[in-house]
Amino acid sequence: MNYVLFDSSARAALLPFTHTRPVADIRCGILSMRERWEWLLGAPTGTFTEDYIQPQFSGPADEDTCYINGAIFGNKELATAITSLQSGQVLGKAGIVLAARISDAPDNINLFNDYVTQPEAIHYDGFVYGLNNIWDIFTHNDRAIRDDFDLLTDGRTGAAIPDGVVVAGHPRHLFIEEGAHIYPGCIINATTGPVYIGKQAEVLEGTMMRGPIALCDHSVVKMGAKLYGATTIGPGCKVGGELNNVVFFANSNKSHDGYLGNSVIGEWCNLGADTNCSNLKNNYDVVKVWSEELNTEISSGLIFCGLHMGDHSKCGINTMFNTGTVVGVACNIYGGGFPSKHIPSFSWGGSDGFIIHRFDKAMETAGKMMGRRDKALTPQEIAMYQHLFNLRKP
Secondary structure, three states, X not given: OEEEEEOOHHHHHHOOHHHOOOHHHOEOOOOEHHHHHHHHHOOOOEEEOOOOOHHHOOOOOOOOEEEEEOOEOOOHHHHHHHHOOOOOOEEEEOOEEEEEEEOOOOOOHHHHHXXXXXXXOEXXXXXXXXXXXXXXXXXXXXXXXXXXHHHHHOOOOOOOOOOOOEEEOOHHHEEEOOOOEEOOOOEEEOOOOOEEEOOOOEEOOOOEEEOOEEEOOOOEEOOOOEEEOOEEEXXXXXXXXXXXXXXXXXXXXXXXXXXXXEEEEEEOOEEOOOOEEOOEOOOOOOOEEEEOOOOEXXXXXXXEOOEEEOOOOEEOOOOEEOOOEEEOOOOEEOOOOOOOOEEOOOEEEEOOEEEEOOHXXXXXXXXXXXXXXXXXXXXXXXXXXXXXXXXOOO
């Protein structure tokens, strides 16, 4: 049987992160949604998403296919229920399609979602949670790190704790993959949650971490950094300063001092030295966040809510972001003062105003940053960004 992760209607509420990826490739916890499902299923997964993103992925096969909602967090019990589905059956809960084992599905993702929404779906009795808004990525991160930690470390023994590293809590709540380096003078508090150190990750001298924390493969924490849980530093990211409940997807940098709290940073972003974000309003009111889906501000229901930044966006030194700021894809932000709380994709400027970033210059910058990690934009990715640029309204 083939497994395909599909984008549900939640995709629109997860912009700007789903401008450039299917929902399944959002990272929350140690793993992305896809990585978690593939671990549980013991099999690779295909993707069913928007037409302009689909060319980057393998899609549904002609033969027997089980479609799984990419916005739903996988667990062992749910995976068992899904693999037990018979041909033609749909598994659901509270009106949400969790999975469907069907053939001859429509080849358009929106038609597909209508097709699989059936009143006769089998009801799943177990616990389910998923991504429905961009702030869910950091609010669910605590639970997701703990679940992923149990999943990845079950029956395994990690590397030894290096000399000169102070660890509070039971040693089993700290897992160090082979090849990771933790330098002397680091303090790790695992009494508040597990701490996972991925392969070839580096934790430089004087770092202080308070779990739950996930440092993914090849990530780097700079000297003297302060990390509060629940924080995820994705593969290839470099971070410093003070972080509190932040999720970095992959290959992004916040290498210097400055504060980020209750925030989500996409891939290939760079935050200049002393970049800070506010995550709490002076009047302690609930934070409103811009919804690209609805083209208006909506209530997050949260008192603490910081910055959400899409892929390939950058900001200069001393940039200040207000509570609940949403930055689109391929933006360049600089200058003094607070820029607006909603910065559309391909914007260039700051608090004095924005112009549209030239597409060729945006792709040139993206290529240079990716080249520093021996990666390059594919023709399919360039076409995807061109599609997004063409949608950009002055």
